[in-house]
Amino acid sequence: MEILQEYKVGVLSPEDKEEPCDVSDPYSGDPSRHPILKVNSQKPFNAEPPPELLTDSFITPNELFFKRNHLPVPNINPDKFQLVVDRPPGAKQGKPLKLSLKDLKAKFAQHEVTATLQCAGNRRSEMNAIKQVKGLDWGTAAISTARWAGVRLRDVLLDAGYTEDTPNLLHVQFEGLDQDITGTKYGASISFKRAMSKDHEVLLAYEMNGEELPKDHGFPLRVIVPGVVGARNVKWLGRIIVSAEESPSHWQQNDYKGFNPNVDWDTVDFSSSPAIQDLPVQSAITEPRPGEKITPNHDGNVTIKGYAWSGGGKEIVRVDVSLDGGKTWKVAELTGEEKEGLAWAWKIWRLEAAIPVECNEMTIICKAVDNNYNVQPDSVAPIWNLRGVLNNAWHRISVTVDQDEH
């Protein structure tokens, strides 16, 4: 009982029985979703918005924000919720720190950060087109941006007794309250150094775009690790463990890693590659859509739009767009957030470009550059990997041009 005690999250109250509950379906408690989303998997729920809606606004509305669940959405009573934070080894108080939502909001200063989250599998469909991979067939919209509010992970760790001088090699593990039928919970970790860094602004967030965190996004509490792959931004956060090793979870050890394009399931050694953390520079075209028939305006121009982002706090400094399959490149206009320090949010880009009158078919390409001059690779095949993650090749689309209307 003593061992189990620290895993206790709350006590079921009579009201909890009102939650919809079909014992034969662990997903029966999942929330309803916006019908415009393209569903890549129903159970667990994984869906992305139409790409052209992504670049309608700098901030993605909550209901359109891409949803990437690994397990059923847990039903958590916010009044009973307690975050469990393990104490440092040898701490005077041996029992873990337990914090209710009220405790979190009362004890720690609120911080806000505008951060783009991207799934490692964003644009996997382009890898699938080369050779089938294992994974959900994400298009270009497994990426979204929100304004998150919560408390700093750093402040919570300091309160639990950790200090900045704790040796470099430690990790901070996050355990979700979502679990499979065997009781295995979602888990992931980041470095202790990142967790304690003021510059990296890692949050335990309870608000998304000014609203209570939606159920699909981790209600009542999730981790936001700006600049880092979605998979480490653990939702429905239940427990924090500081340790010498990374999270032992499947998603840290045997997934979300990149490999040489000639490594396949019969030859893969998951221990040979690092867990994805900071993501590489990325961009995609959201308008027009692939295969669309585009009509130049009265000046013979078309508008091309998209997003660009880079992980690790690197800012996008340029997006190049080609209308001739990569022979020549124009510089797009960027819009984004003015911010001191590291850059966590994407840029929306836009180019109004003249279409030659004789042009009936066109390949549009975009590629972005970040402030460390990281660039995107030209093509998908050389970065293909068995899980179809990390596709950040130039984004190419083909369209036809309706010259008659012009």
Add this chain to the structure above:
Amino acid sequence: MEILQEYKVGVLSPEDKEEPCDVSDPYSGDPSRHPILKVNSQKPFNAEPPPELLTDSFITPNELFFKRNHLPVPNINPDKFQLVVDRPPGAKQGKPLKLSLKDLKAKFAQHEVTATLQCAGNRRSEMNAIKQVKGLDWGTAAISTARWAGVRLRDVLLDAGYTEDTPNLLHVQFEGLDQDITGTKYGASISFKRAMSKDHEVLLAYEMNGEELPKDHGFPLRVIVPGVVGARNVKWLGRIIVSAEESPSHWQQNDYKGFNPNVDWDTVDFSSSPAIQDLPVQSAITEPRPGEKITPNHDGNVTIKGYAWSGGGKEIVRVDVSLDGGKTWKVAELTGEEKEGLAWAWKIWRLEAAIPVECNEMTIICKAVDNNYNVQPDSVAPIWNLRGVLNNAWHRISVTVDQDEH
């Protein structure tokens, strides 16, 4: 006189007159160099070693280390040398901190770091092959690795009265003692945050591979900014200025920046791009040499070698090598330094691969991946820029195979 006083470095003594001095040639005091170096410019001296020597050892011997001078090598009397460090605005002591070499070694702890330096123009010759750029025609060897010893810039700045809480946006400018005939000195800057970071290990170095800093490498004192483009590693350091703005020097403001491939000298706006700091992921083949006739060994194998490095402390985690022009990729063996924290040094890579018996000509390609999963772009043309910097495209060479000997 009061204003000029702080620029005073020392007083000429009679011995100084013994230095070779041809008044008509400001380069007459330059040191002698190893004859094996490929000289890209004699005055100022710019030279690189044969690439195959680079990967003979993890540490590059001082005499083979690439040399990139912008101006004549200054003759500095180490006994008279004083580093001038400006005080923070409003500091009690208005006068700058002045430190002799003896002061530096006595007042501050010695630190060592193994760091790879790379010129922004490394591999410029491949850009030149596409369209002529302005700049020295560097091959693949404007990159080298040494063990540097000196004091931490952070410790010196703390001693001068700066604290970590100085606002984010400040810069640390370095002024060299090398100057042109008009008295303009070499200069560059890095962010104050980087300068003060314990993790980034920025040094004021007086030793290179256990020897006194050679004249060509900044004797008696230079800056080592691990992970950052060579141009910020200011040699013959004379003065440190902390300021709200970056260095006003030509080399910070109007050079060492990247641009869209369709921007040329008639359209360039240097203020539109950030100064290069952290360099992107890089790799090159050093053996065999382009055009070489290679002879498979008795097993029908050949050995391919090269280097791989990434800026900003990112570690190389994989090098892929293709012997069929990029269709298939093998993973090379890496050797390097075991180190906690950020990675500043390159990896030497090596692949022993079978050559098909019918193969007479072969294109060998390498591409590296760092621990943030940054990858190199496939081709040079789309990253071409008017100054020919930042070429980190896949390195491709063609060789012929001597099958008769096999």
